Amino acid sequence: MTQLVWNGLFVGSFYALVALGYSMVYGIIKLLNFAHGDLYMLGAFSGFAVLSALGGVSAAMTLPVLLAVLLLTMVSTGLAGVVLERVAYRPLRGAPRLSLLITAVGASFAIEYGMRAVSGPDPRVYPVRLSGTTLEVFGARLTLQQLVLIGVAVVLMVGLNLLVTKTREGRAMRAIALDPSTSSLMGIDVNAVISRTFFLGSALAGAAGVMAGAYYGKIDFLMGFLIGLKAFTAAVIGGIGNIPGTMLGGLVLGLLESFGTYWLGGEWRDVFAFGVLILFLTVRPTGLLGERVTERV
Amino acid sequence: MNQTKAPEAPRKIGAKQPQTRLSKLFDNRWVGLAGLLIALLVPFVNATDYTMSIMTTAAIFVMLASGLNIVVGFTGLLDLGYAAFFAVGAYTSGILSTRFDLPLVATVPAVIVVTVIAGVIIGAPTLRLRSDYLAIVTLGFGEIIRITANNLPITGGPSGIYGIPGLTDGPVSLYFVTVLIVAIAVIGASRLGRSRLGRAMRFVREDEDAAEATGVHTYRVKLAAYIAGAVWGGLAGVLFAGQVSAISPNSFTFLYSATVLMAVVLGGMGSVPGVVLGAIIISLLPELLRDAADYRFFIFGVLLIIVMIVRPQGLWPARSREALK
Numbered sequence: 189m190t191q192l193v194w195n196g197l198f199v200g201s202f203y204a205l206v207a208l209g210y211s212m213v214y215g216i217i218k219l220l221n222f223a224h225g226d227l228y229m230l231g232a233f234s235g236f237a238v239l240s241a242l243g244g245v246s247a248a249m250t251l252p253v254l255l256a257v258l259l260l261t262m263v264s265t266g267l268a269g270v271v272l273e274r275v276a277y278r279p280l281r282g283a284p285r286l287s288l289l290i291t292a293v294g295a296s297f298a299i300e301y302g303m304r305a306v307s308g309p310d311p312r313v314y315p316v317r318l319s320g321t322t323l324e325v326f327g328a329r330l331t332l333q334q335l336v337l338i339g340v341a342v343v344l345m346v347g348l349n350l351l352v353t354k355t356r357e358g359r360a361m362r363a364i365a366l367d368p369s370t371s372s373l374m375g376i377d378v379n380a381v382i383s384r385t386f387f388l389g390s391a392l393a394g395a396a397g398v399m400a401g402a403y404y405g406k407i408d409f410l411m412g413f414l415i416g417l418k419a420f421t422a423a424v425i426g427g428i429g430n431i432p433g434t435m436l437g438g439l440v441l442g443l444l445e446s447f448g449t450y451w452l453g454g455e456w457r458d459v460f461a462f463g464v465l466i467l468f469l470t471v472r473p474t475g476l477l478g479e480r481v482t483e484r485v
Numbered sequence: 486m487n488q489t490k491a492p493e494a495p496r497k498i499g500a501k502q503p504q505t506r507l508s509k510l511f512d513n514r515w516v517g518l519a520g521l522l523i524a525l526l527v528p529f530v531n532a533t534d535y536t537m538s539i540m541t542t543a544a545i546f547v548m549l550a551s552g553l554n555i556v557v558g559f560t561g562l563l564d565l566g567y568a569a570f571f572a573v574g575a576y577t578s579g580i581l582s583t584r585f586d587l588p589l590v591a592t593v594p595a596v597i598v599v600t601v602i603a604g605v606i607i608g609a610p611t612l613r614l615r616s617d618y619l620a621i622v623t624l625g626f627g628e629i630i631r632i633t634a635n636n637l638p639i640t641g642g643p644s645g646i647y648g649i650p651g652l653t654d655g656p657v658s659l660y661f662v663t664v665l666i667v668a669i670a671v672i673g674a675s676r677l678g679r680s681r682l683g684r685a686m687r688f689v690r691e692d693e694d695a696a697e698a699t700g701v702h703t704y705r706v707k708l709a710a711y712i713a714g715a716v717w718g719g720l721a722g723v724l725f726a727g728q729v730s731a732i733s734p735n736s737f738t739f740l741y742s743a744t745v746l747m748a749v750v751l752g753g754m755g756s757v758p759g760v761v762l763g764a765i766i767i768s769l770l771p772e773l774l775r776d777a778a779d780y781r782f783f784i785f786g787v788l789l790i791i792v793m794i795v796r797p798q799g800l801w802p803a804r805s806r807e808a809l810k
Contacts, residue, residue, distance in 0.1 A: 220617045279794045286690075287793045289563050289620055290750055293743060294789025301783035413739070417628070420621050455636045462625035469618060470610035 192446045194330055200442020201341040204435045205396035206419035207426070208348060209269075209389025215429030216365045216385050218285075222292035223272060224393055225416020226299040229409060231265040231394025232314075232401040233303060239315045250316055251336060254402060258340070261398045262391035269390025270383050272299075278379065296416075303409040311408035314401040337399050344392060345435050351388075352431055361385055365429070414458065421465040427475030436476060517672075517758060524664050528657050537656035538728075541663050543768040545724050548667045550748040550764035551674040551757060552717025557746065558755035558803070559678050560710040561690030562612070563620040566627025567745050570715045572737035573603050574722025576634060579646040579732050589652050589727045593720070600719030601712055608711040612704060627742055635734040645733025652727035663724055670717060675757040677713065686710050687755065740782065747785050750792055753799025762801050 206228050213221045238257050276295045280288050352358035360381045363371040372378045400415075401407045418441065426437020441461065448460035468475065527540055549571060556564045577599045578592035611622045634640040641647075653659045677683050685706045688696040697703050726732055744767060752763020771781055792799065 218617075220621065276790050276794075283793075283797065284561075285617060286557070286561050286563055286754075287797050289617055290746070291790050291793045293565065293746070294786045294793065297743065297782050297786025298790065299786075301780070301786060305780055305783055417621065417625060421625075424618075455632070459629050459632050462629050465625055466607075466610060466622060469614055469622060473614050473618070 191329065192450055193443065196443035196446030197439060198330075198334055198338060198442070199445065200422075200439035201338050202396050202400055202438075203415070203418055203422045203441050204345065204438025205341055205399075206393050206415055207422040207434045207438050208345065208431065209393045210416075210419050211423045211426075211428050211431065211434040212352075212361075212385055212389045214423070216361055217277075217281075217368075217382060219277060219288050220292060220420070221277075221389075222289070222416065223276075223295040223299055224389070225412035225414070225419065226296050226303075227265055227269055227272075227390045227412070228393040228397040228400070228415055229303065229407070229412030230268055230299060231261050231397030232407040232411065233307065233312075233397075233409075234264045234394065235261045235398035235401055236312055236314060236407060251333065254316055254398070255340070258395055258398050261394045265394025265397070266387040266391035269386040269393075272390075273383060273386040278382075296413075300409050300412070307409065309409070311406045314405050314407060316402050334403075337403065340395070340399070344395060348388065348392065349431050349435075357381070357384065418461060421461055421468075424465060424473075424475055425468050427477040430475070430477050433475055433477030440476070520758075520761070521664070521668050524668075525661065528660060532657050534656050537660045539769065539772055541656070541660050541728050543765055544660070544663045544667045545721050545728065546745070546748065546768040547761050547764040548670045548721040548724065549718060549745045550752070550760045550767075551671045552714050552721065553745050554749050554755065554757065554760040555674055555677065555686075555710055555717065556714035557749050558753075558760065559683055559686040559690065560707060562616055562707060562711065563746075564623045564711075564714065564742075565620050565739070565746065566623035566625070566630070566742055567714070567718055568737040568739070568742040569607075569623075569627040569630040570600055570603060570718030571722045571725065571741070572630050572634060572732075572734075573600050573715075574719030575726040575732045575736075576640055576646070576722075577719070578723040579649045579726045580639060582650055582726075583646060583648055589650055589723060593723060596719050596723055597716055600715045603719075604712040604715030605708070608708050608715075612707045612711065624739065624742075627737075627739055631734050631737050634737070641733070643734060645731060645735075647731035649726045649730045649732070651730060652724070659728065663728070666720075666724065670720065671757060671761060674717065678755070678757060682706065682709060690755075744785070747789060750789060751800060753802045756799060756801055756803035759799050759801030759803065763799065 206225065209227070210221060210224050213219055213224070235257050238260055239253075242253065272295055276291050277288065280291055352361060360371070360376045363374070363376060364378055364381055368378050396415075397407075397412075400411070419438075422437040422441040423434050424437070425440050426435065427433035441464070444464055445457055445461055449457045452460060524540075524544070528537065549567065552570075553564060553567050556562050556567075574596050577596045578589055581587055581592040581595055582589055607623065607626045611619050634645075635643055651659065653662055678686075685696070685701045686709075688699075688701055689703050689706050693703055696706075725736075729736075745764075748763040748767040749760050750763070751767065752761065753759030771778065774781075777784070
């Protein structure tokens, strides 16, 4: 029981990290960035490349090295997100929403199969494994590294929330989310802020990618597809565009999945998650913490 | 410091353009008939099993694309799980024909009923929401159908269903039958697009609020479009089951849905001849470019972005009849 809760929270924190980027981008320019899950994959691979270049890492140094790699990956994935926005999405600002969505699907394909062309179709084994001493907490087995990963995830999420609610940059983001053209009249460089939003969201996804690689031990070019869907589900559960809501949604989805797997069996896990998504969209489309959005003409 | 551009006029997908001599030629109604004739003449030129097989596959693909065009092109709803309806059709006819020893044709009414139900189940809750939610939900639905087919005993699990009776005896006669059915489906889609309902669909695509304000029941129109798309996909599934005689969950992945979408976008959303052209290109291109197989989906992805940025109306754009008068 406690084990199920723990597993749920752990997986849920990954979902939350990825979902945050989704939610931020959606909140600010109302674009569902389909390629977001693929930025997570990109993060896992760029972490893999750095770790492989380093060669062997001794067991004692695993954690510090991993944190350094995490930072490096966040920068590179963030930049990839900025390039993606510049190349694929910016030319279409003002175009019908359908065009943007289709472009996002195209971007997702291009990243996935571009990575396949670069690194081959076979899964790669992550050079760093997190397998250490297990602790017993309330009857659940968890490793020190799991705790550290969760800690990192929490720090990232809290930092992001502070950035959005307390800083000048965050205020600019919220202003654009409300009304881009008025924001630009108030002297906000809309394009630059959107670029930086993409940077942040993608960096979080990249961090989650490295963490997932180190935790599951295996990465492949399609790993982002499913997590992108799950992250969207998490964002919808919590209330898309709402940052604390999205974090909550990630954790809730992780817990639901953990219990759903226990009751229904692992092969139905994804069906269960999407069933929850459809249920939520039917019953409470604004999510747990989302406010009511009315469409303006 | 901060230069703001004048807001660009929103680009419409079926933008109007002045007619040229070439486009007049393409607008001619005989073009469709000529295309059908060419398709029917292929077996007299080359009737090897291989040619017949890829041509039949291409014809089924054309049917799928014309069905998806009703949803994406006419109504402007992005469906990313279209392969689900294809799967529902193929599995329904496969299960019924193998369990009860029915000929494939006899399963068609059941297939229509089941796909309509599937369309309502997925469309009814989501079509009230913003259109971009629909995209993800349909994507999730596509995965649900595939995973379900993979896990249930009645669908044969990962190995699927085999021994499905064919529609006809030989590959050549199968090809003729397929082409004729597909032609009827394409004409049907085209007629639907020009009907009162089709006009309502395009109105919903261009401006949902204005449509609602002028008395179009947008929810009902969207649901109708969605169900029509589902039925087209399901019937294409029957053709597919008859062609390959063995179906498994692997035939109905997200990749397949995205490939159909690619055909619609490349050909021209909302344009029936364009979509047919797009489907033929997308299904025959991999046969011609076998060496580039590894890059196929990479090229697809890049092509999607380029088409949307450079030519959102597609290769053979839709032209509204009302505007020409």
